Amino acid sequence: MKIHIVAGGPETYIPSLKDYQTEDAVWIGVDRGVIYLQQAGIIPDRAFGDFDSVTEKELNTLNSSAVHLDLFPAEKDQTDTEIALEWAVKMNPEAIILFGSTGGRLDHFLANTQLLARYPETEIEIIDRKNQLSVFLPGTRSVHSDSRFPYISFLPVSPEVRDITLEGFKYPLSGCHIKLGSTLCISNELIRPSGTFSFSSGILMMVRSTDE
Structure with missing residues (x-):
């Protein structure tokens, strides 16, 4: 259901x-x-x-x-x-x-x-x-290309999100820590049909968007 x-x-x-x-x-x-x-x-x-x-x-x-x-x-x-x-x-x-x-x-x-x-x-x-928002707990997840929402941003919801790793993205990251209010992970894009994002602690929001 x-x-x-x-x-x-x-x-x-x-x-x-x-x-x-x-x-x-x-x-x-x-x-x-x-x-x-x-x-x-x-x-x-x-x-x-x-x-x-x-x-x-x-x-x-x-x-x-x-x-x-x-x-x-x-x-x-x-x-x-x-x-x-x-x-x-x-x-x-x-x-x-x-x-x-x-x-x-x-x-x-x-x-x-x-x-x-x-x-x-x-x-x-x-x-x-124009937007699709979702929230995640620590772990590793796949994200697939979607022409409706080409831009992908990640925002910390908790005071800090640790060890963010982005693979398959235009702007990759490896083991990065970001704090609440950081704009480091705004407006990224996939460069392959799919990619992955992972982090070890905190709560992370993913926003998929389009300008059209």
Whole structure:
């Protein structure tokens, strides 16, 4: 099972959701994200939020639909996206993808990237039209060339990430230590169909991007 969460960020940042439809995908709408799903012709399995970004007419339509709504007050200690992600992680899925969580308000975007670091043992990605974000614990992993996202950057999420080694990249590294705030590993590229990255300690974020 894979869980796809669609939050209520600006619609212009959201890729074609139908491109990510698979037989084992469970679709979750967060606030206005449930409207985006319906517009894409996808019936969400569940919806979370206070739904303060939908109209009264849209909310009445949701209430009369077969969608399971988890309604929360507007004044609470968690964002709607965090509530949905907590639920998704507890389902122990193979992977989670977050859509609609970039663009718009910067505070929400930064909070969403930090949510990735909160669950480094779960495979979670944030995807929009120009970026793909994921977080990793120490180890060695392969990365394959993808024409949609040619640029690859690595950012420390923890105070320090040690022994970063990049192989198959335009700018290789061997046993490098980088601290939080370093831009050393920004905007790299693969020079082969695939490469590897590894590190021995810390939490590392990989961002795959395009300028187009």
